[in-house]
Amino acid sequence: MSPISMAAETIDPLPQHTLLVFLLQIGALLVLALVLGRLASRFGLPSLVGELASGILLGPSLLLHAAPGLSGWLFPQDATQMHLLDAVGQLGVLLLVGFTGMHLDLKVIRRYGGKAAGVSVADLLPTLALGLWLGFAMPDRLRPSDADPTVFAWFVGVAMCVSSIPVIGRVLVDMKLIHRNVGQLILVVGTIDDAVGWVLVSVVTALATTGIGAHEIATPLWHLAVVAAVMLTVGRWTVRRVMTWAGSADGGSARAKTIAATVILLVLAGAGTQALGFEAVFGAFQCGILIGAVTTPAQAKRLEPLNATVLSFLSPLYFALAGLRIDLTTLANPDVALWGLVALLVAVSGKYIGAFVGSAFARLNRWEALALGAGINARGVIQIVIAVVGVRLGLLTTAMYSIIVLIAILTPLMAPPVLRIAMKRIESTADEELREQRVLALQGGPEAGESEQAADPAAAHERGVPVHPT
Numbered sequence: 001m002s003p004i005s006m007a008a009e010t011i012d013p014l015p016q017h018t019l020l021v022f023l024l025q026i027g028a029l030l031v032l033a034l035v036l037g038r039l040a041s042r043f044g045l046p047s048l049v050g051e052l053a054s055g056i057l058l059g060p061s062l063l064l065h066a067a068p069g070l071s072g073w074l075f076p077q078d079a080t081q082m083h084l085l086d087a088v089g090q091l092g093v094l095l096l097v098g099f100t101g102m103h104l105d106l107k108v109i110r111r112y113g114g115k116a117a118g119v120s121v122a123d124l125l126p127t128l129a130l131g132l133w134l135g136f137a138m139p140d141r142l143r144p145s146d147a148d149p150t151v152f153a154w155f156v157g158v159a160m161c162v163s164s165i166p167v168i169g170r171v172l173v174d175m176k177l178i179h180r181n182v183g184q185l186i187l188v189v190g191t192i193d194d195a196v197g198w199v200l201v202s203v204v205t206a207l208a209t210t211g212i213g214a215h216e217i218a219t220p221l222w223h224l225a226v227v228a229a230v231m232l233t234v235g236r237w238t239v240r241r242v243m244t245w246a247g248s249a250d251g252g253s254a255r256a257k258t259i260a261a262t263v264i265l266l267v268l269a270g271a272g273t274q275a276l277g278f279e280a281v282f283g284a285f286q287c288g289i290l291i292g293a294v295t296t297p298a299q300a301k302r303l304e305p306l307n308a309t310v311l312s313f314l315s316p317l318y319f320a321l322a323g324l325r326i327d328l329t330t331l332a333n334p335d336v337a338l339w340g341l342v343a344l345l346v347a348v349s350g351k352y353i354g355a356f357v358g359s360a361f362a363r364l365n366r367w368e369a370l371a372l373g374a375g376i377n378a379r380g381v382i383q384i385v386i387a388v389v390g391v392r393l394g395l396l397t398t399a400m401y402s403i404i405v406l407i408a409i410l411t412p413l414m415a416p417p418v419l420r421i422a423m424k425r426i427e428s429t430a431d432e433e434l435r436e437q438r439v440l441a442l443q444g445g446p447e448a449g450e451s452e453q454a455a456d457p458a459a460a461h462e463r464g465v466p467v468h469p470t
Helices: 003-009 017-041 047-058 068-074 079-102 106-136 149-161 165-175 181-211 214-247 253-273 280-294 296-301 304-324 328-332 334-362 368-375 380-392 399-422 429-444 450-455 459-465
Strands: none
Touching: 017 068, 017 079, 017 106, 017 304, 017 334, 047 165, 047 399, 068 380, 079 253, 079 304, 106 149, 106 181, 106 214, 106 280, 106 334, 106 368, 149 280, 149 399, 165 181, 165 368, 165 399, 165 450, 181 214, 181 253, 181 280, 181 380, 214 280, 214 296, 253 280, 253 296, 280 304, 280 399, 296 304, 328 334, 334 368, 334 399, 368 399, 380 399, 399 429, 399 450
């Protein structure tokens, strides 16, 4: 093939106007997200609340009605334009979830894994049952005319019972609770909830498209087993080798290698779970857990620039994009608003009932149960993703989509005040203080453990402070 013909087949670059609008969209969303995020923090709320609000203000809920011309130019109903924003947002949420996984202590998983599984079962079953009842009880106008009532009910049940690791992790980080034992338990329970949720979504998707059978049920379960097996064997070995290689360099080269290696591992892990039918964030979170298990405090310190970029740029942009898809004007109908309130009560009550029942069996006190219920009640991103899947499958009307998304927005708002009340009554432990040092190192604080390693490596190892890459 001649060079001329090869050049003729080259894909045209992004049109100049499309690029201009994309850059202005990024700028507008990011400026408003940072301003409102800071404002939310001033009022004691997680910054993600303000970031979600920025998308709502610039989306069809307000800007489209207040300035339709500006809205149509800045946020046109163009698939290419939205796909550009989504691509940046997806990278942001992958890295955010990866860092959330790095904060998870494997010792806590081993210690509380059984309790977390029991709490997860206890919170999933009542929420799923209440969601099924809600799906059957809702009037026909909230269900597409061509949607099967049973499939619709199952989809609503699944949408009600999921949690959201990206939002839970962001709330715990913002409130400086990620190092607490209850915070770690919330992450483990949320991980189990999300895994079960994606399996159920896969089953309901098969039910809505090809019908249900043994194959449709077995496939997502088999894929989940594959993910677990790979992460515990090849994935664990690969992460250890790659991070050891990255940490062997000196100076600026070590920082660059560690950041590059982390991004590559998280992205490829996300691609793997995406290929198996799960969301990419599920794989990134699992990979983040493995990275956190093998990195030393010094390596964690090297990741601080990447962590700062995620928290100050990519993460706010992702949550702003989530808010951009919401149209709150559909809730102006009193009947729709009433059913939206019922759906919110179902979603919240199911999680809290499950948290208290599961905590009773796990022998947690009432304040730990309250904190656990507040944490796993936060939905957000995953529920929004599931709502988009429902629209694509023709299972949700615009009104029902808005109800589910509104729950995804309101439940993270409920978590902080309840967590503050509960955590004031839960004493901190020595393990939590040691874990906090690691979190501070990852977020740019002092390189916890380095002085201890230099003074007494044996004592550092005895207390759990990594001395060498493992």
